[in-house]
Structures are given as structure tokens and as C-alpha cells.
Amino acid sequence: xxxxxxxxxxxxxxxxxxxxLTGCVAIVGSNSLVLGPIAPEVxxxxxxxxxxxxxxxxxxxxxxxxxxxxxxxxxxRLGAWRVLRASMAVLALALLSSAAAxxxxxxxxxxxxxxxxxxxxxxxxxxxxxxxxxxxxESRTIGAVLTGWTLSLVAGVSLSAVLAQxxxxxxxxxxxxxxxxxxxxxxxYSKHPRAVAAESAPMPTEALKIPGVTPLLIxxxxxxxxxxxxxxxxxxxxxNGLGRPLSANGFAALAYGLGFGLAAFLxxxxxxxxxxxxxxIALCAVGAIYLCMALTGAGFVGLLATVFxxxxxxxxAFNALIVRLTAIDPARRGTIMGLNSAVTYxxxxxxxxxxGAVYTSFGFIASAILAAGxxxxxxxxxxxxxxGQL
Numbered sequence: 001x002x003x004x005x006x007x008x009x010x011x012x013x014x015x016x017x018x019x020x021l022t023g024c025v026a027i028v029g030s031n032s033l034v035l036g037p038i039a040p041e042v043x044x045x046x047x048x049x050x051x052x053x054x055x056x057x058x059x060x061x062x063x064x065x066x067x068x069x070x071x072x073x074x075x076x077r078l079g080a081w082r083v084l085r086a087s088m089a090v091l092a093l094a095l096l097s098s099a100a101a102x103x104x105x106x107x108x109x110x111x112x113x114x115x116x117x118x119x120x121x122x123x124x125x126x127x128x129x130x131x132x133x134x135x136x137x138e139s140r141t142i143g144a145v146l147t148g149w150t151l152s153l154v155a156g157v158s159l160s161a162v163l164a165q166x167x168x169x170x171x172x173x174x175x176x177x178x179x180x181x182x183x184x185x186x187x188x189y190s191k192h193p194r195a196v197a198a199e200s201a202p203m204p205t206e207a208l209k210i211p212g213v214t215p216l217l218i219x220x221x222x223x224x225x226x227x228x229x230x231x232x233x234x235x236x237x238x239x240n241g242l243g244r245p246l247s248a249n250g251f252a253a254l255a256y257g258l259g260f261g262l263a264a265f266l267x268x269x270x271x272x273x274x275x276x277x278x279x280x281i282a283l284c285a286v287g288a289i290y291l292c293m294a295l296t297g298a299g300f301v302g303l304l305a306t307v308f309x310x311x312x313x314x315x316x317a318f319n320a321l322i323v324r325l326t327a328i329d330p331a332r333r334g335t336i337m338g339l340n341s342a343v344t345y346x347x348x349x350x351x352x353x354x355x356g357a358v359y360t361s362f363g364f365i366a367s368a369i370l371a372a373g374x375x376x377x378x379x380x381x382x383x384x385x386x387x388g389q390l
Contacts, residue, residue, distance in 0.1 A: 014137075014140065014141055014144050015132045015133075015134070015141070017128070017132050017190075018129065018132060018133075018141050018144050018145055019144070020183075020186060020187070020190070021125050021128055021129050021145045021148070022144060022145050022147055022148040022151070023148065023151075023179075023183060024084065024088065024121065024125050024148065024183055025122075025125055025145055025146065025147075025148025025149060025151075025152070026148035026149075026151035026152045026155070026156065026179075027088075027091070027148075027152075027176060027179050027180050027183055028091070028118050028121050028122060028125075028148075028152075029148060029149045029151070029152030029153070029156065030151075030152040030155075030156030030157075030160075030176050030179075031060075031091070031095060031111075031114055031118070031173075031176055032060070032118065032152070033152055033153065033156060033157050034156055034157065034160045034172055034173075034176065035053070035054065035056060035057050035111075036054075036057070036157075036235075037157055037160050037164070037249075037250075038160055038164040038169045038172055039053045039054055041164045041165070041168075041169040042107070042169050045169065046102075046103055046104055046107075048103075048104055052104055053104055053107070055104060055108055056104065056107045056108040056110075056111040057111070058108075058349070059108040059109070059111050059112040059115065060111040060112065060114055060115040060118070061115065061345045061348045061349055062112075062115065062345075062349070063111075063112040063113070063114075063115025063116050063118075063119065064115035064116075064118045064119040064341065064345040065119065065341070065342045065344075065345035065346050065349075066115075066116075066119065066342075067115060067116040067117075067118070067119025067120055068119035068120065068122070068123060068338045068339070068340075068341035068342040068345065069119075069338065069339070069342040071116075071119065071120050071338070072119060072120050072123040072124075072334055072335065072337065072338020072339075072341065072342075073207070073334065073335040073338055074120075074334070075120060075123055075124050075127060075333075075334025075335070075337075075338065076127075076331065076332055076333065076334040076335060080124040080127040080128045080131065080333075080334060081124075081128060081187065083120055083121075083124045083334075084121060084124040084125060084128065084187060085184060085187040085188060087117040087118070087120050087121035087124065088117075088121065088180050088181075088183045088184040088187060089180075089181075089184045090113065090114075090116070090117040091114055091117040091118065091121065091180045092177050092178075092180035092181040092184060093113070093177075094110050094111070094113040094114035094117060095110075095114065095173045095174070095176050095177035095180060096173070096174070096177045097109075097110035097113065098110040098111060098114070098173040098177075099170040099171075099172075099173035099174040099177065100170070119338070119341060119342070119345075120338070122337070122341050123333075123334055123337035123338045123340070123341050124334065124337075125145065126142070126145070126322055126326060126333075126337045126340075127326065127333040127334050127337055129141055129142045129145040129326075130142065130322075130323075130326035130327070130330070130333060131330075131333070136271060137271060138271065138323050138326075138327070139267045139268070139270035139271045139275060139319055139320070139323050140264075140267045140268055140270075140271060142267075142319055142322050142323055142326070143263070143264045143267030143270070143315070143319045144264055144267075146260075146264070146315060146318065146319055146322070147260075147261050147264050149257075149260060150257045150258070150260045150261030151261075153253050153254070153256060153257030153260070154253075154254060154257040154258065154261070156176070157250070157253050157257075160172045163175065206335075207332060207335045207336055207339055208339070210328060210329055210332070210336070211328075212324075212328050212385065213325070213328060213336060213339070215381050215382070215384070215385035216321065216324055216325055216328075216382070216385060217339060217340065217343050218378070218381050219279070219283070219321060219378040219381050219382045219385070220321060220340055220343045220344060220347070220378075221343045221346070221347050221350075221378075222374045222375065222377050222378035222381070223283065223286075223317065223318075223321070223374070223375060223378045224343070224344050224347035224348075224351065225347040225350050225351040225354070225355075225374055226286075226290065226351065226370075226371035226372075226374040226375045226378075227314065227347075227351070227371075228347055228348050228351035228352055228355075229351035229352065229354065229355030229358075229367060229370070229371055229374075230290065230293070230355070230367060230368060230371050231256075232351065232352045232355065232356075233352075233355060233356070233359045233364065233367060234249075234252055234307070234364075235249040235252065236359075237297065237359075237364040238252060238300070238303075241297075241363070241364055242298070242300055242303075244300060248300065251304060252303075252304060252307050255304050255305075255307045255308040255311065256307050256308070256310060256311035257311060258308060258311065259307070259308040259309060259310065259311025259312035259314075259315070260311035260312065260314060260315045261311075261315075262312060263311070263312045263313070263314075263315035263316055263319075264315070266312075266315075266316060267316075267319060270316060270319060270320055270323070275319075275320040275321075275323040275324045275327075276324065278316065278320045279317060279320035279321055279324065279379075279382045280379045280380075280382040280383040281379075282313055282316040282317035282320060283317050283375055283376075283378050283379035283382060284375075284376065284379045285313045285316075285317075286310070286313050286314060286317055286375050287371075287372045287373075287375035287376040287379060288372070289306060289309055289310050289313060290368045290369070290371040290372035290375060291368070291369070291372045292306050292309075293306050293310075293364075293368040293371075294364075294365045294368040294369050294372070297364050297365050297368060322337075322340075325337065325340055355367050355370065355371075358370055
């Protein structure tokens, strides 16, 4: 009996490597989200404007999408752990360069290098998470890794404003650089499977021919465009639309992050129900939440509660999507997840650009309705894909 109980206990544990991957996601996510809150301080230091400084974010997003599209396909050939280790080293150097930047051009160049590292780091992380997951616990393992985004939102975004205000904005990038260097050191001294693909890395267009990949990428594009379209302008709506202080943006990020993190406790239900069934249902729920935002957009407390639930359900939908993508072809996970990252970061551009025009012309309610429409479309595509019709 003791041996049986011990085996059951060990089978219920997540692999220790999952927590290392969670930390890597938190580091990558912190750099991805950190510039927004400190942009006014950076602009003041450079004698520039906030909108000009945010060009660094555009450079980061474009470089991330390009890297994911062109280089992530080599993850399977080189080994996901080896690629992750190298990307953490490059990211640490890029963050140090960001901290030392003397102007917008230098900051944008440094963030472009960070984007090149991120474009292969995230697919490598998700590939590793799927590879180390015990059978039947794929959703819980990947869900635990995804909580790194919660850490980046709750800790990274919140603490960045404090460091920028009471120390200096350069300390923010320096602190994340130290964390990236620590991750690189741990990865260097840790032993992980070095399984690599026997065949050469396929072109991304070849991966699109794999059955099931294209419809799930369509789901990703519509889903993430809606997310970034709302998240990108939620802060402006709170500040200028509802007349709330800038600190309210921190509360919104905290509410979303807490919801996203607490959803990790629900990942076991995704394993039980199955990601094929869960994803369309979760996406419909996200669409309904956007409609709720349209109804509660004029009230701060109601909107904050809706944002919390938004984070909760978004985690479930995103988790199910990643589980489905990583399960399609284990031998080509890196290539497939590279396409996923490319679509995601192109959605950053498409979402903020497209929703920017809608938000400026028609306001937050119209943006929320548009987000609901896109998410319902993604749910329909996911449902048809489940039935084998796409």
C-alpha cells in the first residue's frame, strides 16, 4: 500500500521543470508588458513623447512575429531546451541594452533584439511544457506554465511602476535582465532531455498543410486580436472615459492577472472534459464577457469584476488552444508553436490598429461588441474544427 500511495502522489505532482518554464514565461511576459506603465518616465528622460517611446513596443512585436515565423521552425531540429537557454541569454543582453539606452532609437533596437529572442523562447517553452507533461495531465502542466503571465502582470507590471517612480525606469529593465540571466544559469546547469527531430526543419508554409493547424491558427488570430484590441484601450477608457486616476489601470491589470492565475485550479477539468470540447465553450464565454463589458463599461466596479472573470475564462480558452496545437504533431511542435506565436504577435498589431480606429470613432462599447463578434467567430471555427469540418 505505501508504494501504491507513493506512486499516486508522484503521478499527481507536476514536473519540477514546469516551474522553471513558468519563471521563463514570467520573464518574457514582464518585458512584453512593462513599457506601457513606465513610458511617461522614459519619455521624460529622453525628452520625447509617450507615443514616440511606444514605438519600441511596435519594434518588439514585429521582431517577435518575424522571429517566430522564420526561426522557431528550427526548435525541433536543435532541441527546445537548448533554444530556450540561448534565447534567455540573448534576452538578458537585450534588456541590459534597454536599460542603457540613451534614446528612442537605441531602446527600439534593443527591444527588437528582445523580440527576436522572444519569438523563439515562447514556442520553445510551450513545446517543452507539452513534452514534460505526464499523460492525462497536459492541461494542468501547460496551465501551470501559463501562470507565468499572471506573475508578469501582477508582479512585473505593478512593480515596474514603483521602481520607475522611486528608483529609475532603467532599474526595471536591469531587474528583468538579472532574472533572465538567472534563468539562463539554471537552464545551463540543469539536465533536460535533448530529443531532436531527425528530419530537417520544415518551412512554416509546410506546417500549414498539417491537418488541424490552419483552423486553430484562425482561432488564435481572431481570439488574440479581440483580446489585445480591448486590453490595449481599457486603460484609456478607465482614465479618460470614466475619469479614474492612472492607478486604476493597475487595479484592472491586477484583477485580470488574479483571474488568469486562479483559473489554473480549473485546468484539471480541461483534462477531464478534453480541450476539443472545452475550447469552443470557453471562447463563447469570453465573447459573452465582452458583451458584459459593453453593458458594464460605464461603471468602474462592475467593469473591474468583469475583467476578473475575463482573466479567468481567457486562461481556460488559451490553455485549451495551446494543448490542441501542441498535440497535433509532437515531432513538429516547435514549428507549429512558432506559427502560433507569429499569429499572436501579428494580432497585437492588428488588434491595436483596428480597434484603435473603432475606439476613437465609436468608443469602448463599440469596441467590446466588435471583440465579442471576433471571439464568437473563433468559437465557431473551433467547433467546426472539432467536428472535422475544417
